[in-house]
Amino acid sequence: MATEDTTTFVLLHGGRHGGWCWSPVARRLRAAHYEVHTPTLTGLGDRAHLLSREIGLDTHVRDLVAACEFEDVRNAVLVAHSYGGMVVAGAMEHLADRIRCLVLLDAHIPRTGESMLDLIGAARAAELVGLANSRGEGWYIPPVGAAYYGVTDPEAAAWLEIRMTAQPLKTYRDPVGSTDRAWDHPSLFVECVPSALAPQTLARARERSAADPRFHYRVLETSHNAMVTDPEAVTALLLEATALPAPAHSSVGESRSSVSAGQLSA
Numbered sequence: 491m492a493t494e495d496t497t498t499f500v501l502l503h504g505g506r507h508g509g510w511c512w513s514p515v516a517r518r519l520r521a522a523h524y525e526v527h528t529p530t531l532t533g534l535g536d537r538a539h540l541l542s543r544e545i546g547l548d549t550h551v552r553d554l555v556a557a558c559e560f561e562d563v564r565n566a567v568l569v570a571h572s573y574g575g576m577v578v579a580g581a582m583e584h585l586a587d588r589i590r591c592l593v594l595l596d597a598h599i600p601r602t603g604e605s606m607l608d609l610i611g612a613a614r615a616a617e618l619v620g621l622a623n624s625r626g627e628g629w630y631i632p633p634v635g636a637a638y639y640g641v642t643d644p645e646a647a648a649w650l651e652i653r654m655t656a657q658p659l660k661t662y663r664d665p666v667g668s669t670d671r672a673w674d675h676p677s678l679f680v681e682c683v684p685s686a687l688a689p690q691t692l693a694r695a696r697e698r699s700a701a702d703p704r705f706h707y708r709v710l711e712t713s714h715n716a717m718v719t720d721p722e723a724v725t726a727l728l729l730e731a732t733a734l735p736a737p738a739h740s741s742v743g744e745s746r747s748s749v750s751a752g753q754l755s756a
Contacts, residue, residue: 497590497732498525498563501717502554504572504597505606505657506633508535511571511650514721519728529557531577538655543629547605547664551580558585565590567731570597571717573661576606582672591734592677595724596714599679602669606662615662622659630656640684640713650718678706678731680724682716706734 499519501512509528516526531550533541554577558566568589570578575597582589598609607615618631625632633654636647708727712720 496525496565498527498566499569499728500527500529500554500558500563500566501569502529502571502574502578503531503535504570504574505662506534506631506654507571508537508653508655510535510653511715512717515717515724515728518721518725522729527557527561527563529554533658534655535653541630541656541658543658543660545658546660547576547580547662547666550577550661551667554578554581555584558588564588567591567593567728569593569595569728571595572597572714573606573657575599576661576666579669579672580666582675583668583670586671586675589675591731592672592675593728593731594677594679595716596680596682599672600666600669601673602667603665605665608665618662619659626656626659629659631659631662632656636715639715640682641715641719642713643719646718650715673702673704676706676734677704678708678727678734680708680710680716680727682710682712682714 499516501509501516503509503511509530512528516528519526530537531553533545533549557563558581563585566589568578568582568585568591570592572595575594578592578594578597579600582592598606600606600609607618610618622628622631633651633656636642636650636654639650641647641650710716710720710723710727712723716724
């Protein structure tokens with residue numbers, strides 16, 4: 491259990507992944523004597539045996555809220571990857587007082603009432619629905635190869651592919667509840683480039699975060715699955731976030747900096 495003075499990290503995975511994907515980063519943070527939690531959302535990862543068509547976004551929001559409350563998480567850096575940003579945005583209505591700051595690692599950041607399918611563009615949304623219809627019995631999205639996420643190293647790709655699981659389509663269709671407290675919280679957005687994802691998939695999240703002075707903005711030169719392909723750089727960014735001040739109302743150019751593999755530049 492963390493005290494008010496201890497920084498805790500809560501690392502939330504994205505779609506079709508699980509808490510397992512954070513292990514390279516979690517090991518490094520624990521070696522630096524931080525408390526780390528890597529919850530897995532219902533129906534995914536090691537909880538894939540619970541997969542059902544009834545699992546929606548609210549299920550995952552409640553998963554995250556419960557994990558933080560049962561672990562009595564306080565003074566936390568809450569990190570979201572990809573789809574995990576949808577979950578974090580909804581959960582912050584209940585968790586904001588426990589969270590020091592947010593880190594959005596190539597993550598979606600919805601406004602109130604938006605769904606994942608709203609954010610990724612009509613063409614990509616239609617692709618995912620079609621995939622669910624053709625290979626997921628109409629209600630789940632099957633896992634894809636690691637190359638989709640930009641992971642090309644054979645060993646890392648094999649590690650990912652043996653662990654990725656299906657995603658209930660309902661989690662992508664459901665609109666999120668209020669996200670006001672997420673948008674008002676100190677946040678660091680990390681854009682991963684070059685991304686192997688379709689350009690429209692994260693365009694809205696990146697544009698909103700770069701344009702909003704409440705967000706600090708960094709660019710990480712690695713794949714969308716940065717926690718796997720460059721855990722050293724991701725760990726460095728998370729440690730940077732522990733000292734994150736309230737975002738200044740400066741221009742985007744002044745708040746945006748680039749991070750190359752294993753290095754930070756201010």
